[in-house]
Amino acid sequence: MSDVVTALLLALAAENAELREQLASAQDMLVETAIDAGNMHALVEAMRTERDAWREEAERLGRKVLRIG
Numbered sequence: 351m352s353d354v355v356t357a358l359l360l361a362l363a364a365e366n367a368e369l370r371e372q373l374a375s376a377q378d379m380l381v382e383t384a385i386d387a388g389n390m391h392a393l394v395e396a397m398r399t400e401r402d403a404w405r406e407e408a409e410r411l412g413r414k415v416l417r418i419g
Contacts, residue, residue: 351359
């Protein structure tokens, strides 16, 4: 194999290794983002549940006040 071909293969191997590292890093960030999104979704759902409970309580108390008054 000529020196030019050897140098080209080494350069391609180095670039391939660098791209694999970048891909692994991007995949890690994507997994972290997915986990964060799942946590945020759970938090939003919990807040909606709490909001609905407060609304129901306010409506119940409002009906009670109307009956008393």
